[in-house]
């Protein structure tokens with residue numbers, strides 16, 4: 001297999017964003033995933049989201065671990081640097097990269113195996129560290145790349161393609177992130193682009209760690225009768241609780257939302273998320289209530305989707321706590337980093 | 353005359369060992385004595401033998417007063433300050449014949465402390481301190497200062513120098529200064545009034561420490577990282593590397609915080625484990641910051657998978673391995689050079705890594721800077737293989753110097769203009785025929801974007817499973833390692849270079865070998881000594897191995913790892929190499945080196961004067 005480059009001939013009639021770029025210019029190399037794989041829909045949503053944000057391609061950094069899902073980073077925005085690291089360890093690469101340059105937008109893409117088994121420790125700690133990034137899990141309940149073993153997100157009672165039944169309880173990344181105090185937690189479905197795209201955009205603009213768990217069916221190993229992560233099952237048990245519309249900075253809110261139903265939340269860069277509660281009982285700003293709601297629905301086999309929790313007032317983002325200089329650390333001139341000979345000569349007195 | 357030869361004149365040439373209980377605050381008293389001697393112009397070394405425990409277990413501190421300026425452990429004890437009744441039996445056994453034992457006679461232990469060939473000096477320290485001070489903790493601390501006073505009197509240490517040191521420490525706390533000064537005088541005056549002093553082993557002013565400092569290697573390495581312009585440090589605490597990051601942080605707080613805004617030009621990430629720590633370093637370096645992680649053996653074991661990624665994806669990365677005793681958890685507070693092979697070949701598949709071998713704290717400082725230059729020039733992980741002896745003990749070193757003309761070597765990183773000038777950017781192409789490709793940093797330009805991966809890739813940066821394409825990259829990586837030989841520091845030769853017998857060694861063996869060379873010289877045995885400073889080995893190493901008929905490879909591990917690496921990576925004949933190994937966990941001393949070389953060469957009768 002060799003490197004496949006998609007030809008990028010922009011059709012003159014294709015719509016452009018404020019940078020004058022078409023959607024095609026946000027694409028990456030050709031996907032090598034199975035036809036129909038949910039992960040490819042996430043790729044499409046990423047393209048749409050970045051185009052819609054008028055993201056400068058070089059301002060985006062794509063990071064991933066290992067797995068079919070982790071390959072996604074190669075399939076969108078080829079004008080961005082990408083780092084396909086080792087299995088389960090993307091969060092540490094992201095943390096270091098973000099420490100070095102706080103001015104770029106970081107998107108990490110992982111799988112349920114990558115994040116909830118081998119990489120569980122790193123996921124937990126990157127949430128705790130509150131690194132400013134979007135962390136998207138393409139959750140299919142199996143290890144796709146190693147041919148269909150159950151992952152830690154497999155539900156009790158779900159059936160593998162070869163027939164065994166899973167009996168261990170699942171780890172739910174949404175409940176996990178809520179427990180750990182993440183300030184942006186969402187769930188979506190790869191088949192619902194309309195819901196997913198604004199979530200991605202809001203997650204990229206959120207100041208701090210943003211997690212989106214995307215149910216992303218594996219057509220090859222987990223899309224059969226008896227699976228709880230198949231397209232069919234997900235569609236049936238999908239429970240949107242809060243829709244989120246993303247309104248970029250400087251853009252007027254175009255739609256009129258009936259009062260009481262819409263909650264506008266301002267993001268730190270001036271853009272806004274308009275939350276619309278589809279379930280009047282739901283309050284996305286109350287972390288504890290969100291947790292109980294999700295857990296109860298899970299017990300009823302319902303996947304609550306949408307922007308489950310957001311807290312824009314939080315200021316525990318890594319660089320904020322570290323009081324890191326505004327200028328990216330990787331660009332500070334050497335003269336300002338190295339104290340010089342006079343300081344060293346003076347320091348020597350301490351060691352006599 | 354070297355101190356391995358027992359002789360009458362013992363002025364400025366003896367070893368004092370302090371036996372204490374961990375957590376009783378003895379460190380400040382011990383370093384008070386050491387610093388005072390240093391300030392009298394007399395070379396000293398300090399070695400700390402501490403337990404892997406916070407409070408209660410025995411701990412020892414050894415000061416070698418060495419007018420010759422030897423850096424190694426002495427392997428004998430002249431004066432034992434026995435302050436831990438639990439270890440009296442062991443401590444008294446360790447004393448050299450003719451030595452002195454100082455103990456707290458508040459509780460007389462004449463039966464236990466009997467040995468015909470030593471002098472026992474009894475001082476009722478606890479009694480003196482309890483009569484003069486209040487408070488349990490206070491008394492424990494001041495008893496240490498009181499024994500420092502005893503030693504000052506016995507060794508003729510200049511009291512004005514000690515007073516100056518105390519004032520510097522407690523200048524801003526007059527109460528503490530007063531109690532410490534009084535405690536010091538208690539011990540001092542007791543000796544002057546009740547005992548004969550000074551001892552024949554004593555200190556006299558010299559002029560040999562001017563332009564020198566006493567510093568440990570971790571402090572020097574942390575400082576080196578600051579001077580090298582490192583901005584990201586990631587770590588997971590592990591003895592004996594922890595104080596390296598403590599030092600880096602401390603210096604950054606001093607030099608890297610904007611006085612007005614409080615903004616910090618650095619980030620220290622305490623990772624969840626070493627795996628994450630090295631991942632952070634790779635992420636930060638990939639993104640254009642100078643980043644590093646300090647660790648020790650167990651951390652290196654964990655980091656292996658990521659180190660292979662750094663090698664194959666060609667990401668700069670600086671790792672300080674402050675080696676301790678393995679295998680496994682081993683003896684965390686003892687020293688060894690046991691990570692040579694795991695670092696040289698870390699991770700699965702064909703990998704080879706650049707290693708630097710500092711011999712003392714001074715080199716930790718300079719090699720820290722070199723490590724970043726090498727990592728960025730070569731786009732690969734670089735290890736600085738220090739050890740506990742260098743990292744945590746106080747060594748006398750020449751003042752650290754900084755050349756303000758130094759500019760970091762950031763390697764082949766393309767700017768936006770340079771990228772714009774290219775027809776197309778290819779990440780892994782060998783454009784300069786030196787096997788080092790060009791890289792770009794995120795945020796620079798969409799045209800320079802590329803995809804970094806540890807999976808098979810071709811020279812253009814694309815994914816591949818094609819054998820030929822894969823091999824092109826793998827072969828270039830091998831050539832890159834050859835290129836590295838031109839950049840790594842050259843070995844140091846001591847001796848004429850034309851002797852038939854040679855010693856080859858690395859790192860902290862240096863002090864013991866230099867001392868051994870002096871002793872051998874006195875016995876008319878002339879040996880050349882080559883201290884290797886880096887792996888890959890360069891042509892000077894090959895030449896030395898070729899031109900010497902018998903070569904002793906001195907190292908501090910059981911399995912002769914340096915020797916193994918030499919046989920794997922050079923053309924040397926294995927049968928010419930003889931190992932001298934020390935792996936007790938204590939720093940190597942000159943003694944076994946002299947003995948083993950003499951035994952092997954069997955040229956002269958054994959010297960009875962060599963003390964045990």
Ligand SMILES: Cc1ncc(C[n+]2csc(CCOP(=O)(O)OP(=O)(O)O)c2C)c(N)n1
Pocket residue numbers: 066067068069070087110111112113114115138140142143144145146151218
């Ligand atoms: C250290 C290590 N162990 C095992 C593997 C093999 N491996 C590759 S991908 C994978 C599981 C991926 O599962 P997931 O993250 O859910 O991704 P998916 O393929 O389902 O999208 C495993 C076990 C590996 N690459 N590295």
Ligand code: SF4
Pocket residue numbers: 032033034036037038039068069140144145217218219220221
């Ligand atoms: S195996 Fe499953 S997860 Fe992997 S590409 Fe195919 S459908 Fe997608």
Ligand SMILES: [Mg+2]
Pocket residue numbers: 067069111112113138139140141142143144151
């Ligand atoms: Mg999966």
